[in-house]
Amino acid sequence: LRTKGIMFLDHIITKDNAYLVEYNEIKAQLEHKGDKDVRKCVGTILNYRRIETHLNHQSLGPIKQATKDNLIDWSLSAKWFDYNGRNDTTTIAHSKDTKWKIRCSTFSLPTKDILHQNFPLLLPADKLNCFFCNNILETNDHFWTCLQLRTTIVNIFKKLGQDLIDILANNADKHPLLINDSIKYSKTFRWAFQNEPIHPVVLLLMRSYITRDLVGIFRSHFNTTKAITTFYYHSSIIVV
Known part of the structure; x- marks a missing residue:
């Protein structure tokens, strides 16, 4: 075992x-x-x-495999799932944030395949192709990898990578000269800057899981786990 x-x-x-x-x-x-x-x-x-x-959860086979492959930092992921970035614990915005995290992480975003299962008369079987490419069945897996969305996702990660470089330059505890390379050559961001196939850790991050690769970037520039956690919660790198 x-x-x-x-x-x-x-x-x-x-x-x-x-x-x-x-x-x-x-x-x-x-x-x-x-x-x-x-x-x-x-x-x-x-x-x-x-x-x-x-x-x-019945749909989380890929997440279980990612866990076995040691791609997910479960300690920080659990904290992220519980994190409330709003000023009030009962705000509608916080409820929406939590709903988004749950649906992303459990592969239950209301894509056409799920909507068809719940409302077969409203969304017939011949109308289930992706809204963007219209070539492949729209599923939670396809949603993040659709070729029609790749340019948009690439641009988002390029911006996030550059924002992270700027933020670390002002807040890092150590190795300031290595910040640019540690981000642009990481698994999380390299694919976007080098126009490579999207890496599995990126899909995990978009599904609200904190990856070990992302944590590794911060560990290269912060001295303590507490500093890393604080930085997560007070930066805009992790977007709900």
Whole structure:
């Protein structure tokens, strides 16, 4: 199990997603810890239980595979899903933000294939091709990779990359001379600047997951995880 990366309810993924830890093993470790450490460890276990529940969604096969490939930073992704960038916890805007994150991350945006399943009489089977290219069935997968949208997405990521360069230049803790290269040659942005095929980590980012590649950029220029998290929440790089 530890070599195959199979997840079960009685197993917990380690923080680095490298292998699985059995519950009995965790329980034995907790018996030797103080009360504060126990609460912290139990909280970590519950967080990974939440992740496992999320991955069990019927449409999340690609996300489960991305997890096995170690492309997603689940700790920061969980914080991002819970993050409220509005001034009030009950605003309509925050509800819309949360709805967008949920629908993107669970492949449930109202594309034509889903609308047809829910309203077959209103949207017949012969009208399900992509609204933009009109050549391929419109699905949540196709939505982000449609060739008619590529230029738009490329321009967005070029702008985000340049904005990130400017922001890091003013806020980075270290290696200021490497900022330009660390962004333009990262998996997240290189494809846009070099006109390459879109990288899988980009699709994950657009679906509201925080990728390890993006975190790696920030770790190259910030000294602490707290600084990285604060930067995420106060910059405009991650767009809802």
